[in-house]
Amino acid sequence: MSQLKPYVLGIDMGGTNTTIGVVDSRGRIAATTSIKTRDYAEFEDFTDAICKNARRLMSEVGGEDMIAGIGIGAPNANYYSGNIEEAPNLPWRGVLPLGEALSEALDIPVAVTNDANAAAIGEMTYGAARGMRDFIMITLGTGVGSGIVVNGQLVYGNDGFAGELGHTCAIRDGRQCGCGKKGCLETYCSATGMVRTALEFLQTRSEDSLLRKLDPEALTSKDVYDAAMQGDALSREIFDYTGRIMGMAFADFVAFSAPEAIVLFGGLAQAGDLLMKPIREAMEPNLLPYWRGKIKLIPSALKSSEAAVLGAAALGWKAK
Amino acid sequence: MSQLKPYVLGIDMGGTNTTIGVVDSRGRIAATTSIKTRDYAEFEDFTDAICKNARRLMSEVGGEDMIAGIGIGAPNANYYSGNIEEAPNLPWRGVLPLGEALSEALDIPVAVTNDANAAAIGEMTYGAARGMRDFIMITLGTGVGSGIVVNGQLVYGNDGFAGELGHTCAIRDGRQCGCGKKGCLETYCSATGMVRTALEFLQTRSEDSLLRKLDPEALTSKDVYDAAMQGDALSREIFDYTGRIMGMAFADFVAFSAPEAIVLFGGLAQAGDLLMKPIREAMEPNLLPYWRGKIKLIPSALKSSEAAVLGAAALGWKAK
Numbered sequence: 001m002s003q004l005k006p007y008v009l010g011i012d013m014g015g016t017n018t019t020i021g022v023v024d025s026r027g028r029i030a031a032t033t034s035i036k037t038r039d040y041a042e043f044e045d046f047t048d049a050i051c052k053n054a055r056r057l058m059s060e061v062g063g064e065d066m067i068a069g070i071g072i073g074a075p076n077a078n079y080y081s082g083n084i085e086e087a088p089n090l091p092w093r094g095v096l097p098l099g100e101a102l103s104e105a106l107d108i109p110v111a112v113t114n115d116a117n118a119a120a121i122g123e124m125t126y127g128a129a130r131g132m133r134d135f136i137m138i139t140l141g142t143g144v145g146s147g148i149v150v151n152g153q154l155v156y157g158n159d160g161f162a163g164e165l166g167h168t169c170a171i172r173d174g175r176q177c178g179c180g181k182k183g184c185l186e187t188y189c190s191a192t193g194m195v196r197t198a199l200e201f202l203q204t205r206s207e208d209s210l211l212r213k214l215d216p217e218a219l220t221s222k223d224v225y226d227a228a229m230q231g232d233a234l235s236r237e238i239f240d241y242t243g244r245i246m247g248m249a250f251a252d253f254v255a256f257s258a259p260e261a262i263v264l265f266g267g268l269a270q271a272g273d274l275l276m277k278p279i280r281e282a283m284e285p286n287l288l289p290y291w292r293g294k295i296k297l298i299p300s301a302l303k304s305s306e307a308a309v310l311g312a313a314a315l316g317w318k319a320k
Numbered sequence: 321m322s323q324l325k326p327y328v329l330g331i332d333m334g335g336t337n338t339t340i341g342v343v344d345s346r347g348r349i350a351a352t353t354s355i356k357t358r359d360y361a362e363f364e365d366f367t368d369a370i371c372k373n374a375r376r377l378m379s380e381v382g383g384e385d386m387i388a389g390i391g392i393g394a395p396n397a398n399y400y401s402g403n404i405e406e407a408p409n410l411p412w413r414g415v416l417p418l419g420e421a422l423s424e425a426l427d428i429p430v431a432v433t434n435d436a437n438a439a440a441i442g443e444m445t446y447g448a449a450r451g452m453r454d455f456i457m458i459t460l461g462t463g464v465g466s467g468i469v470v471n472g473q474l475v476y477g478n479d480g481f482a483g484e485l486g487h488t489c490a491i492r493d494g495r496q497c498g499c500g501k502k503g504c505l506e507t508y509c510s511a512t513g514m515v516r517t518a519l520e521f522l523q524t525r526s527e528d529s530l531l532r533k534l535d536p537e538a539l540t541s542k543d544v545y546d547a548a549m550q551g552d553a554l555s556r557e558i559f560d561y562t563g564r565i566m567g568m569a570f571a572d573f574v575a576f577s578a579p580e581a582i583v584l585f586g587g588l589a590q591a592g593d594l595l596m597k598p599i600r601e602a603m604e605p606n607l608l609p610y611w612r613g614k615i616k617l618i619p620s621a622l623k624s625s626e627a628a629v630l631g632a633a634a635l636g637w638k639a640k
Contacts, residue, residue: 085610132478133478134477134478134482148576148577150470150471150473150475150477150482151470151473151475151476153470153471155470155471155576155577155578156471156578157454157470157577157578157579158452158453158454158578158579158580159578159610159611159614160578161578161608161610161611162454162470162576162577162578163575163576163577163578164575164578164608165575165576167575167608168572168575168576169568169571169572169606172568179608179609180609181605181606181608248489248492251489252488252489252572253576255483255484255485255487255488256468256475256482256483256484256485256488256573256576256577257468257475257477257482257576258475258476258477258478258479258480258481258482258483258484259477259478260478285501286489286501288481288484288487288499288501289499289500290405290479290481291479291481294479
């Protein structure tokens with residue numbers, strides 16, 4: 001990173017909001033703003049709006065000469081091409097040349113990757129994985145994303161799409177996944193997957209639960225967490241079930257890359273022992289003996305409101 | 321690799337034989353010899369014998385000044401430490417300082433790794449994975465080993481033991497594995513695992529089979545192959561079953577590192593369509609849609625008698 005250019009621009013592009021931040025080398029956000037992703041009929045209008053806002057933010061810290069690079073975390077984004085490819089949660093179809101559009105308009109190097117990879121880079125640069133050369137980032141949200149770091153480098157794979165651990169098989173012929181397959185890890189262990197478990201438990205079992213007082217159509221993983229914290233037995237079982245499936249899956253991930261740690265990100269990752277304990281209990285016996293007791297399991301150390309922008313920003317230091 | 325030093329020494333250390341070869345940059349074996357691993361009561365006697373034979377081989381190509389490095393593939397060997405750690409198939413217990421013993425005695429840089437990693441490096445340097453930066457090597461023998469290459473580099477992980485894909489879970493609570501866990505991939509897909517399948521099929525099913533003419537205690541995967549090639553239906557089903565489990569596992573491996581190819585090594589890998597077809601048929605529907613039809617599945621391109629030494633030798637070029 002250049003001494004002359006003390007900032008990077010981090011852009012977290014989501015299906016609803018897109019947040020832009022100017023970030024320094026210590027992970028402090030010097031300036032930030034947001035736009036509504038869906039306010040733009042054409043992708044070009046959207047990138048124009050990004051550029052306009054980026055220029056304004058950059059001028060607040062001394063202009064574009066102060067910016068070493070731009071990093072973008074976006075759904076279905078490909079590191080190699082800089083394109084977004086067929087993202088189901090965005091309003092524009094097809095292949096979107098995000099990296100090219102911004103680097104041409106702003107004349108600053110741009111690097112693009114998906115949200116989970118950006119989170120992994122953010123954690124490595126500013127968060128819980130500082131100093132680690134081998135770790136696996138698991139993001140628990142609507143889906144289960146992953147960013148894998150091997151030898152200090154993000155694993156992009158041959159096509160730029162490596163690290164889809166949410167779509168490894170947790171239960172053969174299990175729940176239908178949005179990807180078309182069955183039994184994917186994310187159908188059980190995402191926030192949404194945990195709600196599916198809750199609804200299943202509420203339907204197939206008869207014991208009383210605080211969850212029965214809530215509208216099942218509006219049930220969230222936060223509701224399950226709140227009930228579990230109030231001692232609701234069924235809700236605790238839902239966490240146990242979710243954690244157990246996650247732990248068994250994590251043991252296989254360890255066999256792949258022998259990471260120093262698995263870092264969990266997202267609302268569920270903040271559930272503490274409610275989730276961490278069953279994960280640990282299921283992971284340990286499924287590890288090869290010499291890994292037992294050695295693999296760290298840690299929650300993200302980044303503030304959730306800042307993590308996505310910091311992750312994207314961290315990638316900006318590597319933009320060329 | 322130094323232009324002045326045109327050879328490396330490759331050492332393939334096995335539970336029965338240890339083979340030493342002098343190899344050039346194109347993978348030609350200039351000189352080779354073997355010793356019996358179990359002829360040496362003490363580990364020091366064994367390393368002395370290696371050194372004696374190595375010196376003789378080196379003198380045949382002009383002396384040790386012609387040798388750029390020594391690469392060793394050995395069971396349970398750790399790349400970072402250069403040690404063999406608790407190898408169940410070797411006559412000596414505990415931690416064996418293999419790398420240190422040889423580099424001190426011969427004054428040549430030594431690099432050590434396990435057999436499957438050596439096979440991967442060999443394939444990348446001299447074989448089917450030349451030019452590939454992302455692939456997964458699967459070795460099918462007594463066990464199932466793996467060597468994972470990401471971004472042109474072997475994945476060693478935080479502790480040097482990464483790439484234990486034979487011990488990922490293929491079938492939850494399935495067959496007892498030698499590692500103490502249940503359902504590991506290698507209990508189904510190694511040569512030994514395939515024999516277990518054959519014995520299970522012969523016991524639980526009633527149809528006629530060429531395999532019933534053989535002594536079940538002495539049955540080998542080669543017998544199953546021979547019978548399948550003669551049209552034996554049950555033997556073909558054994559291959560289908562083995563390939564199906566492998567294919568489902570491979571789909572999850574792809575989700576991890578998005579490799580260009582999966583390269584298969586070992587006797588079973590030469591079974592052609594008998595094995596490759598069921599692998600492919602099980603892998604494809606378990607891949608995320610954008611990987612379907614894109615992941616190559618290829619047998620090793622190295623002669624099986626030479627592969628282990630070539631793999632070890634290839635590592636020698638990277639010894640420091």
